[in-house]
């Protein structure tokens with residue numbers, strides 16, 4: 001954002017680890033007056049090279065800035081740093097980009113708003129070198145007016161920023177949901193390639209031959225999502241009972257060839273329990289109830 005004076009928003013970046021340094025470089029490189037602070041001195045060279053100024057204390061950095069960005073090891077650390085600047089934080093906006101649980105984010109937010117500052121929590125969905133790239137995604141939650149006010153400054157962090165909720169815990173939940181989905185897909189792929197590799201087939205050969213079948217899998221997610229949201233698990237796409245024989249084959253194939261079978265056995269037990277529970281004709285989405293959706 002640019003104020004009436006034409007000056008860009010003054011930004012403080014607290015924490016100059018791998019991520020904090022990338023954030024400081026993005027703001028300073030984007031023309032924002034940027035003041036940086038790190039517990040251990042000597043980490044500001046890159047930001048200072050981009051035009052940032054180093055403060056001796058977090059309090060000094062906060063006092064010099066309108067938007068206070070925090071990126072440190074944990075939300076407990078973020079809380080303590082912001083407490084050390086509590087006397088000067090009123091009227092400013094804190095953007096906490098520190099990873100943690102949703103309740104940890106809410107705890108920091110409560111303390112900041114008690115001190116009469118606005119609060120945004122952000123979840124960065126890229127590694128440090130991805131900061132500022134057009135395709136990099138960030139989720140934001142908390143004060144929507146603050147998000148709108150600083151929107152152009154936040155665009156410097158990644159081209160695909162998205163405000164998702166007034167609840168400051170939701171960005172962390174979105175991040176976890178993306179990672180949860182990712183790990184499920186990655187584990188499935190790595191297990192599958194171990195099975196193929198044991199038979200002398202390289203992953204790249206498999207992808208060249210079967211890539212479209214694998215890539216199409218995510219096309220089913222919107223259908224599953226609709227069923228989950230509505231609690232209607234009837235399906236035109238293949239009932240749970242049809243998964244069981246394929247899972248049995250996979251488990252037997254792994255066991256007979258000494259490939260780790262724990263992962264397919266776990267999936268088989270989920271499906272078998274649902275089938276035995278009277279849901280043989282339902283969609284795979286029915287398994288969401290096993291994971292906790294009542």
Ligand SMILES: NC(=O)c1ccc[n+]([C@@H]2O[C@H](COP(=O)([O-])OP(=O)(O)OC[C@H]3O[C@@H](n4cnc5c(N)ncnc54)[C@H](OP(=O)(O)O)[C@@H]3O)[C@@H](O)[C@H]2O)c1
Pocket residue numbers: 015016017018019020021038039040043071072073074077081097098099100124125126127128129
């Ligand atoms: N690096 C990435 O690619 C990446 C990607 C996505 C998200 N993130 C998230 O970004 C946040 C920062 O990660 P990072 O990679 O920058 O971590 P990092 O390189 O390990 O840096 C940690 C930062 O926390 C500070 N810190 C730790 N304990 C402190 C304390 N007790 N008091 C004050 N400062 C303390 C460190 O200060 P000192 O220098 O004094 O130790 C340093 O500035 C984390 O939540 C991380 O999950 C990082």
